[in-house]
Amino acid sequence: MTATRVLVLNSGSSSVKYQIVDMADGSRPAAGQVERIGEEGGAADHVTALKQVGDDLAAQGFGLDSPELAAVGHRVVHGGTRFTEPTLVTDEVLTAIEALVPLAPLHNPANLTGIRAVRELRPDLPQVAVFDTAFHATLPEAAYRYAIDRDTADAHHIRRYGFHGTSHAFVSRATARLLGKDPSEVNVIVLHLGNGASASAVRGGVCVDTSMGLTPLEGLVMGTRSGDIDPAVLLHLQRSAGMTPDEVDALLNRKSGLLGLCGDNDMREIGRRMAEGDEAAQLAFDIYVHRLRKYVGAYTAVLGRVDAVTFTAGVGENSAAVREAALRGMGLLGIEVDAVRNAVRGSAARLISAKGSRVAVAVVPTDEELQIAQEAYSLVTL
Known part of the structure; x- marks a missing residue:
């Protein structure tokens, strides 16, 4: 057998x-x-x-x-x-x-x-x-090295590692297949939006930038994590508020993001509250989307040519409102979402870009288990 x-x-x-x-x-x-x-x-x-x-x-x-x-x-x-x-x-x-x-x-x-x-x-x-970090190991030094003293950084292994790598690998390759192309021919911005959230810029199947850093805290606004923040905020909280490092860690990782902004980290509940006119929920949504838009713009500049922007994971796959708001008004970048396509729910990989959009916009369900199985099986059957 x-x-x-x-x-x-x-x-x-x-x-x-x-x-x-x-x-x-x-x-x-x-x-x-x-x-x-x-x-x-x-x-x-x-x-x-x-x-x-x-x-x-x-x-x-x-x-x-x-x-x-x-x-x-x-x-x-x-x-x-x-x-x-x-x-x-x-x-x-x-x-x-x-x-x-x-x-x-x-x-x-x-x-x-x-x-x-x-x-x-x-x-x-x-x-x-x-x-999780392996797919991001191809980042050039200009992308992974932080602008702090080199000796200190090297001594303590401080650099951008990136996470959600199996998801970014699977989704970027699946996007290429959806476009009928080989991954080596496609430049993709992948937006993995779950309770944890990260973005990546993938050029020809190779990751060249990603939003998470030394830890999964950096980057996008997440369910309970702050994402990007002025590092001096941490010093200020310790010096002026008397918070310990562990308390600051708990604040940024477990009491921030959408939860910290409005008391909910479930985008479905936030959407319901927005529909009822809840201002805190609306602001949390706006901050979340604003950060997404910044990364899409930045990674467009990093890649030079973008063939697709792809949404994945729980929020990315299921929230039409997030997808529409994140890419609204990006026609000058060649990114246009079709409202009817975007509103359709489904479990299959699909395009939601408008006819004539220079950049494809896709929804691709992630499958980290399949990616892990494929990589493990390939290794043991060499």
């Missing part, structure tokens, strides 16, 4: 999401998640959670001991400068990922725990780490 299935695991700090992808036909025979790890009523730890995943898969007819499994593909958030492509997990790789924990203290430890748990349950099964 040929092993054609890949188990994709996204092991977070308090949850494990899983999906089996069959590379023979692209089907997804099993999927699910275990939540509230370490909390009352939930799994005690990640090893227990992974055993529950194994039980859930077995109940669906796909045990971890299945000979049809070719590999396990793990989402790992931070690969630093070392990991710029999918990597077969070894003891040395685990040690290197652990060394990167200071750059992603909330994510890499959970990712490592998931890998180790699978190793304990199926030590013979190839495991592949697919890094």
